Amino acid sequence: MEDKIVRICTLVTFGLLIFVCTSFFYLPSLHTYEESVRQEYLREAAARENITELSGLELLQYNNTVSEIREEEVFFDEQLRIAMPFGHDASEALIVNDPIHKTIELTLPGAEENYMYRYPMLGTPESILDLTYESANDRGTLDITTDKPMEYRRRDGGEYLYLDLITPHEKYDYVIVVDAGHGGTSSGAVREEVLEKDLNLAFSEKAILALKNRFGDRLGVYYTRNGDENPSFEERVALANESEADLFLSIHNNAAKRNDKASGTTVLYKSAAGLDYDAKALAEIFSEELTAVLGSENRGATAGDEIYVIHHSDVPVLLLEIGFMSNHNDLQKLQKEEYQDLAAEGICNAVARAAADLEL
Numbered sequence: 001m002e003d004k005i006v007r008i009c010t011l012v013t014f015g016l017l018i019f020v021c022t023s024f025f026y027l028p029s030l031h032t033y034e035e036s037v038r039q040e041y042l043r044e045a046a047a048r049e050n051i052t053e054l055s056g057l058e059l060l061q062y063n064n065t066v067s068e069i070r071e072e073e074v075f076f077d078e079q080l081r082i083a084m085p086f087g088h089d090a091s092e093a094l095i096v097n098d099p100i101h102k103t104i105e106l107t108l109p110g111a112e113e114n115y116m117y118r119y120p121m122l123g124t125p126e127s128i129l130d131l132t133y134e135s136a137n138d139r140g141t142l143d144i145t146t147d148k149p150m151e152y153r154r155r156d157g158g159e160y161l162y163l164d165l166i167t168p169h170e171k172y173d174y175v176i177v178v179d180a181g182h183g184g185t186s187s188g189a190v191r192e193e194v195l196e197k198d199l200n201l202a203f204s205e206k207a208i209l210a211l212k213n214r215f216g217d218r219l220g221v222y223y224t225r226n227g228d229e230n231p232s233f234e235e236r237v238a239l240a241n242e243s244e245a246d247l248f249l250s251i252h253n254n255a256a257k258r259n260d261k262a263s264g265t266t267v268l269y270k271s272a273a274g275l276d277y278d279a280k281a282l283a284e285i286f287s288e289e290l291t292a293v294l295g296s297e298n299r300g301a302t303a304g305d306e307i308y309v310i311h312h313s314d315v316p317v318l319l320l321e322i323g324f325m326s327n328h329n330d331l332q333k334l335q336k337e338e339y340q341d342l343a344a345e346g347i348c349n350a351v352a353r354a355a356a357d358l359e360l
Contacts, residue, residue: 056116056131056142063120080123082142082161085110090156095163099149099222100231100239102129104165111140125165148242149222168243172220176211176351177240179250179309180204180223181319184230189255191325194335196253201225203322203340204251210344211351233308241314247351248317250309253334255326263327264297265290268304268319270311277316282354286318289350293342296323296330320347 054062084090087110094107108115113135130145144165151171155162168175180201182188188196204223211221222243224236240248256262267290269283283301291298299321304310310317322343323330333339 052117056133057128059116060121060123060128060131063122064124066120079165080121080125080144080163082106082108082121082163083119084108084159084161085112085115085119085140089158090161093154093156093161095152095154097150097152099168099243100224100235102146102149102242104144104146104150104152104163106142106144106161106163108140108142110138111135112138115140123163127165149239151220168220168222168245173218174215174355175220175222175243175245176247176249177222177224177243177245178204178208178211179236179240179248180225181250181252182230183225183228186230189253189325191255191331192328194325194331196255196325197228199253199322199325199334200251201228202337203253203343206340206344207249207251207347210341210348214348214352233312237309237312240317241312245315247354248309248313248315249347250317250319252319252321254321254324256324257326260326260328262324263330264299265294265323266299266302266321268302268307268310268321270313270317271303271305279316281357282316283318285354285357286320286347286350289353290320290322290343290346293346293349294322294333294339 082090082093084093085108088108092109096105096107097103098105111119115135116133125146127146127148127150128144129147130143132143132145134141146165149168150165151168153164153166153171155164180197180203182197182200184197186197188200190196205226208221208223211219222239222245224231224239236250237248239245254262254266265287267283267287269279271279280301287298287301290296304319307319310319323334325331325334
């Protein structure tokens with residue numbers, strides 16, 4: 001009798017063990033099935049409401065009006081709540097900010113073609129002008145276009161990514177825009193097969209890196225280009241004006257048409273009346289600090305109001321002519337990385353001095 005009971009208990013235990021193991025095996029499938037049912041429900045709901053033809057921004061506005069999506073009247077002012085595709089965490093989302101084009105790009109792994117309808121986004125940021133979405137290779141790209149250059153703060157909340165849209169000065173104490181002159185089909189001056197646009201970009205990249213290293217997270221540095229493109233004059237100035245930059249630096253190199261002996265560094269400034277800063281004093285600081293480290297001739301500060309980026313700038317602006325490409329000795333120096341590093345150091349020194357002396 002006891003042997004029979006033992007055998008029965010053993011069989012029951014063995015059966016339970018098989019059931020438990022089998023359950024663990026199928027649990028992921030069950031969860032996936034539940035998720036697929038939920039997604040199918042959302043797709044059907046979207047079709048019923050006839051929202052599949054809405055633009056990204058219209059869809060966001062629609063989501064904010066649907067009580068089932070709002071979840072107990074929760075609104076996200078100046079914030080977006082972005083749902084991650086099933087099986088992915090918010091920390092996996094990649095974000096790239098492009099201030100000159102006023103776009104913030106999000107890359108979401110696992111987001112397919114119908115992502116926008118399957119995972120309702122919430123938020124009411126007034127600064128958003130447009131939302132576009134496309135999907136390829138098992139990932140989706142969401143482009144947020146804003147009415148002015150914006151920054152963001154992110155909070156990764158597991159299944160949700162929370163994105164606060166903020167102004168540059170809400171994130172940084174000080175904002176500088178660095179403009180590498182020319183680019184693309186606009187080569188600028190050309191001497192000995194050297195293109196000014198390439199030199200301008202090299203000096204700008206060095207300056208941006210040095211400014212970030214010197215001043216850290218307190219300083220926001222934006223660039224008008226970081227490759228061989230040619231933003232319009234309007235785009236360059238708009239980035240400075242709309243970000244309310246504390247300083248707008250346009251970096252160029254000079255070339256004399258008839259005098260190949262001309263050499264040195266020149267700083268052009270806005271001499272118009274009614275400015276709320278001492279433009280000439282600012283230009284003199286930069287010419288002094290640059291020539292001090294470069295060892296170049298100080299050609300001083302020169303009014304440059306006829307130049308588009310200077311004339312149309314609403315913020316403190318300077319155009320730096322680092323050297324003369326028409327002078328063979330200057331041109332050889334301008335191409336050296338060590339010289340570009342020195343120019344970046346001079347720009348950092350000038351920014352620090354201007355902030356202290358002129359309270360920019």
